[in-house]
Amino acid sequence: MxxxxxxxxxxxxxxxxxxxxxxxxxxxxxxxxxCTISEIQSLAQRFEVAHLLRMKKTYETIKKETGASTATISRVRRAFDYGNGTYDEMLGRLYPEELPIPNSKE
Incomplete structure (x- = not known):
């Protein structure tokens, strides 16, 4: 961590x-x-990438919808797999009707 x-x-x-x-x-x-506009946009993009990963979208779909690089998508994915579990926790609070991704931290 x-x-x-x-x-x-x-x-x-x-x-x-x-x-x-x-x-x-x-x-x-x-x-x-x-923050700069670019910094805010970058943070917002990562969070949207997390949301789309949680919805089990493919990297290609996420890249098209967000403009994120595959490196950014991979970094966010690693946070899901090995991080503190807060992407999933926050997205669960924002979208309680959506199911979390498999193997996410509780």
Whole structure:
């Protein structure tokens, strides 16, 4: 896990700030100040790749629908297989009617 590599005061401060966001508008404004458009788009793309993987879409379909490279799709897939299970956890909260992918972390 990479968590230990990023833990520290600065990261704690950032994450605590994110947890304080009150609504979607505030979230947009915060991330607009914090990140470049490209950084936000990249994060959003990864999350959509995760969603499509969870729906058992093929790499080719995901590439066409998101514009993500196969390297990005593979990285997100590795996170599903060997990560902390939070892609599946968050997607389960957003889309409770969808079934998780096999072998996902609970």
């Amino acid at each position: 990479q968590i230990e590599k990023i833990k520290g005061h600065q990261t704690d401060q950032l994450f605590k700030s994110i947890l304080q966001l009150k609504d979607m508008d505030e979230c947009y404004r915060f991330f607009d100040d914090l």
